[in-house]
Amino acid sequence: MAKSRLNWTKEPWSDSELLECAMVVPETDDTATFTFRAPSGAWFDYQPGQFVTLDLPVPGGNVQRTYTISSSPSRPLSISVTVKAQATSIGTRWMLDHLKPGMKIKAYGPSGIFSSHRHPAKKHLFISAGSGITPMMSMTTWAWDSGEMPDIIFVHAARRPSEILLRKRLEGFADRVPGLKLRFTVEEPDPFQSWPGYQGRLSQIMLGLMAPDYLEREVFCCGPEPFMQAVREMLVSLGFDMAHYHQESFGAPVKSEADAPVIDDVVPDAGAGAEIAFSRSGKTVPCAETDTVLGVAKRSGLNIPSGCTFGLCGTCKVKKTAGEVHMVHNGGISDEDIAEGWILACCSNPLGKVTVEV
Missing domain, CATH: 2.40.30.10 (Translation factors)
Known part of the structure; x- marks a missing residue:
């Protein structure tokens, strides 16, 4: 031997x-x-x-x-x-x-402190982008080697299918254990190759389709900070308990709890007062930060055309001329429109006093 x-x-x-x-x-x-x-x-x-x-x-x-x-x-x-x-x-x-x-x-x-060992759970949701896939690969391999059937939904975003790191290894795991479900989304397919998976920026709707029971899962997220911030905003707006959310930036991994950066995202507060001025109608209406511009308009007898009511169709796009809103949309508005002051009324929460052309 x-x-x-x-x-x-x-x-x-x-x-x-x-x-x-x-x-x-x-x-x-x-x-x-x-x-x-x-x-x-x-x-x-x-x-x-x-x-x-x-x-x-x-x-x-x-x-x-x-x-x-x-x-x-x-x-x-x-x-x-x-x-x-x-x-x-x-x-x-x-x-x-x-x-x-x-x-x-x-x-x-x-x-490092980013590990499923530190937050044991029966069901996991891994969300990553780019090379942020690497810690998820480590945790998934551990689950595979444990000899027990895992319950992992593995969501990964990449620019193209050919840029999904470690894809074949992950697919080899998933082919053998139905408890590991892979959900890939890409910005665009590779030339001359069909892509049967998801396409486009990860959104609330997409996340709900990928992991319908996301509220029951321990979430681990890794990727560029803008990506992780978008994931946090999605989860908060969907009512997820963020005590079960854990993240690691591949740009600056954290060595200890004391070194962990404070996440200071804008989260609308139900107890905080706000105000929306509808400039064309001449109405100014007090409300809470958790109200949407569309909801306040309807309660005030104003008509803003709307469709899906979750930031996808873009029907409720209106011009904001003053103030700030917190908007978590699902692709119904472009970055160019946002830069010019447009918002989707259905998914925009007023932060303080806001003026819109309605």
Whole structure:
């Protein structure tokens, strides 16, 4: 019987030991998975969803870059990170161009508080975009390896189907366990390839179709901050208990609870007073922040044409000439219209005094 090259020890790896690159697997353009092992044979002890910091010897001096671990501690003989280079990347670009099997680098960690281990639940909803998929991959692999049927709805947003990282591996899991449901949405399909999945920006309607029982699930979200803010706004407007929402930015992973940034989203307050001035009708009506412009108009005997009433059709678009509103729509208005002051009355909540042309 052939013996392993390494004699695995009973001790977990510590960051006093260099990591040896064991394998490099290309994923997409400018993206690859790097697998490391400990030359001493030490194993890796961490929680799925945590990150590691790599000390990279780039020209001009070493830089430290933090990457979420895309492998799972249920497979402890190695550790992997899946990295994507951006236009301004320095460390990641060096890894893609120069880091090869056999090379050794310094690493620190693992660290982080973003993990399903810290918030056990029977049902999970993972929501990610871009390389924010990596901690979800780690947590999903753990669930797969546990030997129990998972209950995970995995929602991921990407620019194109070809840019969905780790897609084949996830589909391999989902093909074997019906408790893992994959829901992908893309901005546009790849040329000359059909796309049977969702298309367009993730919205309330789309989320409701993907995960009808979202109110019952523990939610983990990772991606660019604008994406995560949009997800938070969707969930708040849908009545989700945000005590069951957890997030990690792939730009700045959090090491401890004390380091976690304060989420200071605008959330309409039922106890806060507001006022809507309908300039063409000459009416000014007091209301609460949780009222919609459409609802206040109807109660005041004013007619704003409307259709779907959840920000999709765009029928209730009106011009706002003063004040601020909190609007969570479902694609019924363009960014250009919003910049010019237009709002959808059905999903706009007044923040203080607002004037609209009605």
